[in-house]
Amino acid sequence: xxxxxxxxxxxxxxxxxxPPPDGAGRDNQPAPLAxxxxxxxxxxxxxxxxxxxxxxLLCAGILYPFFLGVSYTFFDFSAANPAPDAVGFDNFxxxxxxxxxxxxxxxxxxxxxxxxxxxxxxxxxxxxxxxxSSLVGKLFERVLIVPLMVAPILAAIMWKLLLLPEVGWVRxxxxxxxxxxxNGTDSPVMAMVWAVIVDAWIFTPFxxxxxxxxxxxxxxxxxxxxxxxGAGWWLTFRKLTLPMLWPYLLVAVIFRLMDNLKMFDVxxxxxxxxxxxxxxxxxxSAYLEAISYARYSRGLTYMFLLWLLVFVISMILVKYxxxxxxxxxxx
Amino acid sequence: MATTTEPTQAQPAAAxxxxxxxxxxxxxxxxxxxxxxxxxxxxxxLALVLYFAFSLLPVLFIVALSLKTNAExxxxxxxxxxxxxxxxxxxxxxxxxxxxxxxFLASLATSTGAVLVSLAIGIPAAYAAARYRFKGSEDLxxxxxxxxxxPELVVIIPLGVIYQQIGLYDTIxxxxxxxxLVTMPLVVWILRSFFQDLPAExxxxxxxxxxxxxxxxxxxxxxxxxxxxxxxxxLAFIFAWNNFIFPFTLTSGDAQTxxxxxxxxxxxxxxxFNLVAAGAVMAVLPPLVLALCIQRYLVRGLSxxxxxx
Numbered sequence: 001x002x003x004x005x006x007x008x009x010x011x012x013x014x015x016x017x018x019p020p021p022d023g024a025g026r027d028n029q030p031a032p033l034a035x036x037x038x039x040x041x042x043x044x045x046x047x048x049x050x051x052x053x054x055x056x057l058l059c060a061g062i063l064y065p066f067f068l069g070v071s072y073t074f075f076d077f078s079a080a081n082p083a084p085d086a087v088g089f090d091n092f093x094x095x096x097x098x099x100x101x102x103x104x105x106x107x108x109x110x111x112x113x114x115x116x117x118x119x120x121x122x123x124x125x126x127x128x129x130x131x132x133s134s135l136v137g138k139l140f141e142r143v144l145i146v147p148l149m150v151a152p153i154l155a156a157i158m159w160k161l162l163l164l165p166e167v168g169w170v171r172x173x174x175x176x177x178x179x180x181x182x183n184g185t186d187s188p189v190m191a192m193v194w195a196v197i198v199d200a201w202i203f204t205p206f207x208x209x210x211x212x213x214x215x216x217x218x219x220x221x222x223x224x225x226x227x228x229x230g231a232g233w234w235l236t237f238r239k240l241t242l243p244m245l246w247p248y249l250l251v252a253v254i255f256r257l258m259d260n261l262k263m264f265d266v267x268x269x270x271x272x273x274x275x276x277x278x279x280x281x282x283x284x285s286a287y288l289e290a291i292s293y294a295r296y297s298r299g300l301t302y303m304f305l306l307w308l309l310v311f312v313i314s315m316i317l318v319k320y321x322x323x324x325x326x327x328x329x330x331x
Numbered sequence: 332m333a334t335t336t337e338p339t340q341a342q343p344a345a346a347x348x349x350x351x352x353x354x355x356x357x358x359x360x361x362x363x364x365x366x367x368x369x370x371x372x373x374x375x376x377l378a379l380v381l382y383f384a385f386s387l388l389p390v391l392f393i394v395a396l397s398l399k400t401n402a403e404x405x406x407x408x409x410x411x412x413x414x415x416x417x418x419x420x421x422x423x424x425x426x427x428x429x430x431x432x433x434x435f436l437a438s439l440a441t442s443t444g445a446v447l448v449s450l451a452i453g454i455p456a457a458y459a460a461a462r463y464r465f466k467g468s469e470d471l472x473x474x475x476x477x478x479x480x481x482p483e484l485v486v487i488i489p490l491g492v493i494y495q496q497i498g499l500y501d502t503i504x505x506x507x508x509x510x511x512l513v514t515m516p517l518v519v520w521i522l523r524s525f526f527q528d529l530p531a532e533x534x535x536x537x538x539x540x541x542x543x544x545x546x547x548x549x550x551x552x553x554x555x556x557x558x559x560x561x562x563x564x565x566l567a568f569i570f571a572w573n574n575f576i577f578p579f580t581l582t583s584g585d586a587q588t589x590x591x592x593x594x595x596x597x598x599x600x601x602x603x604f605n606l607v608a609a610g611a612v613m614a615v616l617p618p619l620v621l622a623l624c625i626q627r628y629l630v631r632g633l634s635x636x637x638x639x640x
Contacts, residue, residue: 169388303485
């Protein structure tokens with residue numbers, strides 16, 4: 001009963017048997033309360049559960065393969081060994097003891113952190129510029145989301161072609177600025193730099209539209225007050241705009257960091273993890289192990305470790321977000 | 332207190348009146364500020380133009396490349412005679428033997444199916460989560476959200492094994508099922524925020540008027556959240572359409588989607604960049620057009636209801 005916020009009011013009036021105040025003008029209608037079905041208390045309490053049953057079943061249908069996958073990490077399951085034996089923590093000790101794994105962790109963190117920072121800084125910048133509502137800004141706001149709606153894999157392919165020395169426009173542009181040894185994504189450092197740039201190309205609009213929505217919902221009076229007091233732009237931004245925008249921004253940052261930690265499409269489409277292992281993130285490693293080499297248990301162990309990393313970071317960040325939002329609501 | 336401060340307050344106000352120079356100095360300062368303002372405005376516009384040049388350059392490039400002939404595809408020139416031949420080849424007009432149209436239809440079928448299943452399952456769950464406090468509600472919501480943040484391969488590998496066993500590998504139904512990982516969290520989280528926006532008094536009033544709970548939902552609540560549902564539909568469709576890793580790993584031919592097929596043109600001995608470009612342009616169009624229809628709800632949709640734009 002108490003689980004249903006509406007049940008209290010309905011139960012109360014039903015037992016009182018009083019005509020509804022607006023029922024007077026509708027005499028020919030059946031008495032509203034008499035017409036209301038007498039649903040048993042038990043069914044009323046069960047209703048939210050019944051409504052959620054399909055979703056719970058669906059979750060179970062997805063959690064089953066997930067737990068199956070986790071259980072595979074304790075076997076030596078591969079295409080070559082379809083009848084696997086239990087090997088305990090062997091997969092974990094092998095992988096945690098290998099240099100390739102730690103390189104992969106470093107690459108994953110480098111990519112995720114640089115891409116998230118770049119997207120956040122660019123996104124806030126673009127939002128601040130668009131918030132000035134100039135004519136140019138109004139024109140551009142309409143096309144802001146275009147990169148975001150391009151499938152990431154297609155965006156990666158577009159950029160791959162754009163960066164190809166013999167096809168793309170980047171080489172002539174680089175030459176115009178005096179860079180004559182342009183070689184696309186051939187060097188390890190540039191492969192990572194371009195992967196981050198392509199990711200930022202797609203997802204900066206994501207941060208920008210959330211930041212813009214935040215900026216437009218901020219109250220005007222503190223800014224008027226600071227203008228009257230003669231506060232400069234930077235001071236206003238640092239002491240006023242940024243703290244008030246932070247709850248919005250944090251939502252965008254969480255989404256971007258989580259997505260970038262498990263980014264597959266952009267890197268796979270652009271460099272496939274190369275050159276060498278320069279852009280081999282944990283997702284790419286797991287893909288190579290599980291799909292290319294068909295060593296399922298190995299690949300799953302990689303994935304499970306990445307899943308743990310994402311899970312722990314997201315727990316911490318979501319808790320922090322809750323606290324920030326509560327504080328913002330309390331003010 | 333008041334009497335002591337009065338003279339000092341009056342002084343600055345009275346000061347400019349007798350002396351002439353301050354106004355002109357102030358005006359000069361005003362002019363300088365205005366100049367600085369317009370200079371800042373110019374800089375801001377310049378920064379915007381630069382960003383949007385960066386943002387639109389790859390799009391313009393890919394459209395240009397898709398219009399180039401074979402002879403011109405490996406040149407970076409902007410001046411060429413455009414041709415629609417690549418689009419015809421990709422679409423399989425003539426005798427190119429391209430399966431692009433089939434991939435396109437598979438994308439359409441899997442994305443539509445995924446959205447419909449998510450709606451059928453997600454609307455009741457979202458409504459329950461918005462209107463009732465019950466045990467496990469938050470657990471369900473966060474389980475769904477964790478699907479959004481889980482690395483896909485952790486499910487794909489075991490699912491691939493299961494799909495092979497029960498014959499769901501490379502089928503539309505198999506794709507619809509696995510795409511729930513993408514569409515379901517989106518639908519439930521966003522719709523919950525739309526349901527929460529409606530005051531509970533609406534349903535209370537309907538119940539008082541003799542509606543059953545079900546009638547109140549279908550006749551009062553549902554029509555009011557219809558714009559939200561439409562927006563969620565389109566957004567979920569876009570994300571399902573743009574997904575790559577699921578069809579890439581769990582299909583091989585029959586249910587292969589358009590995002591995967593774009594890679595096929597890159598393989599082989601003779602890479603046809605102009606065909607890759609034409610295929611990419613056509614695959615990008617549906618999400619773009621749909622996104623323009625729901626710009627109003629994009630902020631809320633993309634942030635899972637966390638930010639109401």
